[in-house]
Amino acid sequence: MRPALEEIKTLEAFVNGSLPEEESQELEIRLLWDEYFKQKFQLQQLAYRAIQDAGRQQLRQELKAIHTRLFST
Amino acid sequence: MQTLTSPVMATDWRHSFITDREKTLTRVYAQTYPMVLHFVKQHNGTPEDAQDLLQEAIILFYEKVMHEQLVLTASATTYLLAICKNKWHQELEKRQRQARIFLTQTSPNWEEPTIASEQTNLDLGTFVAQLGKKCQEILVSFYYFGHNMPQIAAQHAYRNVHTATVQKFKCLERLRQSLANFTINDFR
Numbered sequence: 654m655r656p657a658l659e660e661i662k663t664l665e666a667f668v669n670g671s672l673p674e675e676e677s678q679e680l681e682i683r684l685l686w687d688e689y690f691k692q693k694f695q696l697q698q699l700a701y702r703a704i705q706d707a708g709r710q711q712l713r714q715e716l717k718a719i720h721t722r723l724f725s726t
Numbered sequence: 727m728q729t730l731t732s733p734v735m736a737t738d739w740r741h742s743f744i745t746d747r748e749k750t751l752t753r754v755y756a757q758t759y760p761m762v763l764h765f766v767k768q769h770n771g772t773p774e775d776a777q778d779l780l781q782e783a784i785i786l787f788y789e790k791v792m793h794e795q796l797v798l799t800a801s802a803t804t805y806l807l808a809i810c811k812n813k814w815h816q817e818l819e820k821r822q823r824q825a826r827i828f829l830t831q832t833s834p835n836w837e838e839p840t841i842a843s844e845q846t847n848l849d850l851g852t853f854v855a856q857l858g859k860k861c862q863e864i865l866v867s868f869y870y871f872g873h874n875m876p877q878i879a880a881q882h883a884y885r886n887v888h889t890a891t892v893q894k895f896k897c898l899e900r901l902r903q904s905l906a907n908f909t910i911n912d913f914r
């Protein structure tokens with residue numbers, strides 16, 4: 654994978670807590686001084702929120718369909 | 727049939743939601759809706775209220791189960807009913823408050839209090855939809871519905887798991903980018 658995608662993967666592992674301790678500490682330190690990196694990290698967290706919103710909307714649609722199927726006459 | 731003497735663990739729910747969401751949701755819905763409807767009707771609500779309440783309660787339950795934040799000490803039905811009862815009491819109080827505000831309000835250009843909060847409550851889901859069907863499906867399947875990459879690779883006919891994984895990160899990159907454009911334009 655190209656470096657930009659590797660970075661996204663690393664940030665994901667960091668968020669999940671599955672990054673090795675040493676790498677995790679390095680990343681935390683970088684977040685303190687590298688404003689651009691921090692921005693990318695925050696955008697990635699926002700991206701996960703956006704996916705959660707999209708998933709929630711889909712789930713709501715599925716539940717509405719189930720309701721119609723089960724209880725609408 | 728599950729009974730209260732053999733409680734289903736939250737981890738089992740998680741497994742059921744991942745492997746057969748449709749069937750699991752249908753079962754939960756069919757068991758719980760009549761009870762929620764009965765309760766809401768007895769407390770000044772309509773079938774539509776009952777439907778909204780239960781759907782939001784199931785979403786809450788689903789997310790807690792998927793994030794492994796839930797230890798079930800009762801059946802899921804009992805748990806869902808408790809959420810619905812709580813939310814319904816809150817809703818009734820809110821409606822009473824709004825009715826009082828409305829009665830005491832004298833200003834002619836009074837605005838609905840919900841409008842402002844709706845405007846700030848931004849819908850981020852549309853950014854995912856804008857990525858196109860393929861990206862939306864991969865991202866939502868993986869992150870929200872808990873499917874693993876081998877499953878997703880098979881569903882979307884990717885050559886192998888690696889290709890699907892790369893695609894997932896590309897989609898995430900595009901999402902991050904579109905959110906970046908948005909935040910720069912709107913929050914500067």
